[in-house]
Amino acid sequence: MISDGKGGCIKPEDCDCVYNGVSYQPGKTIKMDCKTCTxxxxxxxxxxxxxxxxxxxxxxxxxxxxxQKRFTFDGxxxxxxxxxxxxxxxxxxxxxxxxxxxxxxxxxTTCSKTIKIFLQKAELIxxxxxxxxxxxxxxxxxxxxxxxxxxxxxEANNGLILMWDRRTSLFIKLSPNYKLEGFPKLPRCSNHLxxxxxxxxxxxxxxxxxQHHTE
Numbered sequence: 001m002i003s004d005g006k007g008g009c010i011k012p013e014d015c016d017c018v019y020n021g022v023s024y025q026p027g028k029t030i031k032m033d034c035k036t037c038t039x040x041x042x043x044x045x046x047x048x049x050x051x052x053x054x055x056x057x058x059x060x061x062x063x064x065x066x067x068q069k070r071f072t073f074d075g076x077x078x079x080x081x082x083x084x085x086x087x088x089x090x091x092x093x094x095x096x097x098x099x100x101x102x103x104x105x106x107x108x109t110t111c112s113k114t115i116k117i118f119l120q121k122a123e124l125i126x127x128x129x130x131x132x133x134x135x136x137x138x139x140x141x142x143x144x145x146x147x148x149x150x151x152x153x154x155e156a157n158n159g160l161i162l163m164w165d166r167r168t169s170l171f172i173k174l175s176p177n178y179k180l181e182g183f184p185k186l187p188r189c190s191n192h193l194x195x196x197x198x199x200x201x202x203x204x205x206x207x208x209x210x211q212h213h214t215e
Contacts, residue, residue: 015042034176050176052161057081057099058169060109066174074110076101082172094158095119097172104168111168119143119156126152129166 016023017039019030029038034051037044053066063071078100085093096118104111115126122142123134131152136142144155151171154162159175 013041017042017044019044052173052175054171054173055082056169056171057112060104060107060111060168061101074108076103076110078116081170082174095156095160097160097162099170112170113168115162115164115170117143117154117156117160117162119158119160124154126154126162126164126166126170 035046037046081097083096098116099112100114101110102113117124122136151163161173163171
């Protein structure tokens with residue numbers, strides 16, 4: 001028996017669990033991120049669910065990675081934002097998202113002008129406020145389109161979701177299926193941009209070539 005903090009005694013399994021400074025009685029179920037957790041034996045027992053991860057491109061060369069790190073980068077070229085052609089899947093990946101960056105304004109900064117999405121044999125282009133499906137496999141439609149406020153939402157049949165403001169901002173969301181041995185197998189976004197064409201810029205752009213914002 002242990003003290004219940006009120007002058008009495010209770011069994012250990014009857015103790016509360018605490019989350020964010022709030023006490024919950026045994027058997028109480030709450031949501032923690034994407035997981036459902038139940039209080040039992042003074043501990044939270046949670047489902048093994050994983051949340052979607054999101055990276056973004058916005059404004060004049062601003063990027064936020066899947067692990068929520070912020071960078072700025074100015075480069076006029078086409079770059080791979082994210083893909084699953086990585087590691088053992090180098091030759092049999094399923095998707096790739098490319099941004100075409102061009103100078104914007106008079107300050108020398110660059111913005112994302114065109115987005116290209118390759119899903120297996122399908123190619124989708126986002127540019128000048130509209131989208132165009134250039135090719136598809138056997139006439140099938142691998143994308144679903146909808147509108148959410150100012151955003152065009154594109155859902156691919158592999159769990160890839162893109163939200164585009166029809167201008168210079170793009171949010172890329174990946175399902176929890178992209179994981180490997182307990183760690184998120186998240187294709188690189190932003191801090192490992194790779195140029196597609198030969199230009200006077202580094203062959204591979206990493207954190208050392210970009211300005212990192214820690215705030």
